[in-house]
Amino acid sequence: MDRIPILQMGQVLLVTIQVDMQDQTALALQDDLANKIATSGAKGVLIDISALEIVDSFVGRMLGGISGISRILDAVTVVVGMQPAVAITLVELGLSLEGVRTALNVERGMELLAQSRKGNLFAR
Amino acid sequence: MDRIPILQMGQVLLVTIQVDMQDQTALALQDDLANKIATSGAKGVLIDISALEIVDSFVGRMLGGISGISRILDAVTVVVGMQPAVAITLVELGLSLEGVRTALNVERGMELLAQSRKGNLFAR
Numbered sequence: 080m081d082r083i084p085i086l087q088m089g090q091v092l093l094v095t096i097q098v099d100m101q102d103q104t105a106l107a108l109q110d111d112l113a114n115k116i117a118t119s120g121a122k123g124v125l126i127d128i129s130a131l132e133i134v135d136s137f138v139g140r141m142l143g144g145i146s147g148i149s150r151i152l153d154a155v156t157v158v159v160g161m162q163p164a165v166a167i168t169l170v171e172l173g174l175s176l177e178g179v180r181t182a183l184n185v186e187r188g189m190e191l192l193a194q195s196r197k198g199n200l201f202a203r
Numbered sequence: 204m205d206r207i208p209i210l211q212m213g214q215v216l217l218v219t220i221q222v223d224m225q226d227q228t229a230l231a232l233q234d235d236l237a238n239k240i241a242t243s244g245a246k247g248v249l250i251d252i253s254a255l256e257i258v259d260s261f262v263g264r265m266l267g268g269i270s271g272i273s274r275i276l277d278a279v280t281v282v283v284g285m286q287p288a289v290a291i292t293l294v295e296l297g298l299s300l301e302g303v304r305t306a307l308n309v310e311r312g313m314e315l316l317a318q319s320r321k322g323n324l325f326a327r
Contacts, residue, residue: 084251084253086217086219086251087308087310088310088313089310093210095208097208097219097222098221098222127210129208130207160208184210184211185211185212186211186212
């Protein structure tokens with residue numbers, strides 16, 4: 080099982096990352112998300128990483144890549160559920176997740192996406 | 204990584220099953236869900252199994268178990284995203300998922316939960 084399911088809820092696509100990402104899985108996820116945004120017209124992507132105990136530079140790059148692809152396809156990406164220890168390690172490693180928006184949990188992420196659609200909080 | 208994350212969205216808990224379930228994982232999920240329903244007061248549980256290509260009697264029993272536990276804790280469980288091939292195999296195997304409600308996808312599952320809270324569609 081090497082494809083991560085993408086759940087659609089209205090204008091938002093939700094992805095829960097539960098497995099340690101391998102290159103193949105990450106590339107497949109990027110592909111699938113890009114296609115799903117294009118076919119569904121979704122305006123937001125929520126990526127839950129609460130199950131991840133380690134976020135290394137590879138995963139960081141992948142999150143950045145997904146954010147970039149979504150942005151071009153006119154969707155906003157929010158990464159939610161990061162464990163406090165992961166945030167600490169990221170900063171210690173000097174990985175700042177440039178261009179990746181974050182929120183505490185799915186609910187806050189949803190609020191952020193709703194605001195971004197109403198106002199223009201995400202002017203680029 | 205042997206715990207499946209549970210996402211809370213308002214009154215609904217969402218679980219995406221992506222890995223082949225082992226006994227340990229299934230038991231941990233049941234425990235976690237029961238605790239989360241109790242602490243959050245959630246009224247609905249959505250379990251997405253779109254990533255599963257095989258649902259055997261073990262997984263079927265687990266889904267039934269979760270439904271039963273949720274019911275006692277006053278929450279409704281809906282299993283969503285079942286692949287057509289899985290449904291065909293289940294029937295061929297004579298596994299009918301007794302007591303487990305299903306919906307085509309997360310959106311329909313959400314609607315079902317909303318209705319169940321409004322009316323009394325799920326009178327027991």
